[in-house]
Amino acid sequence: MIVAASLVLIVLVSVMFHLVSPWWWTPIASNWGYIDTTLVVTFWITGTVFAAVVLFMAWCVFRYRHKPGRVAHYEPESKRLEIWLTALTALGVAAMLAPGLVVWKRFITVPDAATEIEVVAQQWSWSYRLPGEDGRLGSSDVRQISPDNPLGLNPHDRFAADDVVIEGGDLHLPLGQPVKVNLRSVDVLHDFYVPEFRAKMDMVPGMVTYFWFTPTRTGEFEVLCAELCGTGHGWMRGYVLIDAPADYEAWLGEQLTFAGLPAGGVRLAGTAEEGGDP
Incomplete structure (x- = not known):
């Protein structure tokens, strides 16, 4: 009983x-x-x-x-x-x-109006890349990664020059704009997870995975790694901030582009001397 x-x-x-x-x-x-x-x-x-x-x-x-x-x-x-x-x-x-x-x-199934961004995972931090004025991301390769080029952007790709590079910082996105999130890992398995977005996806070395979403409210939301990736896994955190369009544009204008980094700057300087199109 x-x-x-x-x-x-x-x-x-x-x-x-x-x-x-x-x-x-x-x-x-x-x-x-x-x-x-x-x-x-x-x-x-x-x-x-x-x-x-x-x-x-x-x-x-x-x-x-x-x-x-x-x-x-x-x-x-x-x-x-x-x-x-x-x-x-x-x-x-x-x-x-x-x-x-x-x-x-x-x-x-990504809508045509979505803006592409990139999330790069590395033990044990998050980095991000956003398109610049040309509205598209340049190419990248892990073999290009160096202290001067942390995300491995192609210094010979003219579309990469104005890409906004955020190394180890927080990601800002505009309210109401569909976003395609490309996910890349440069070392081991990671998983990009924002609980409030109901969105998570594995990040596999050698592959580019993705999902898309539309931010529908402003605020600050924590980013977690949902795949055991080493001794620092528990500290691999960050934030995504959803801003009103005006606030987002103001923040974006303060960020460094790839051309402003040593790797991008050297390439652009060489192109200018040669009289080519940067």
Whole structure:
């Protein structure tokens, strides 16, 4: 009886904790409302299964408790029960997977109006690159990385000259502007994660991964690395600040471009002497 009552109590406390808990979704800062909907669907499906299994265990403990003279009934299998359990399990898994496939398609289908930026991960800090006046990012290569060129931009690419380089600082983005976030790692596996954006993606050395989102509210949001990347993993943090358009333009005007770094400056100076187009 104590075991059965304890199991029932676990279910009741779990449900009450959900109803009165302060741990609701954090304020969202992007257009991913349907990700929250998918999480809620998954929560209710798994929560219902959890409650059903634990209550069934409690009923079995109570119903088949020991009594003097009771003999156990042996039933090796039940095809009807197996069919029902298989069908319900398949239905529950499909109900959780189907919304995820829809969300994933929207997650990686970038609108034409999106601005491309780049996030570069390196043990154990975040760096960023934003397009300059030409509106596009220049090419880059990890083999170009040096103390003077921390993000490995191609010094011979004219589109890279005005790229805004933010090494180890915070990322600012304008409110209401769709953004395609290109993700690159220069050493080991990392994961760019901003909980309020409902957006995270692995960063794999040698690959460029991406997602997109639209900031829908101003504020300061913490960046976390969600992939164990070494001894400094826990300190690999930063911030994304969503600004009003005027504030964003003012901040952007204060940042260094690749041409202002030694690697970019040397290349531009050489191009000017040769009379070429920078």
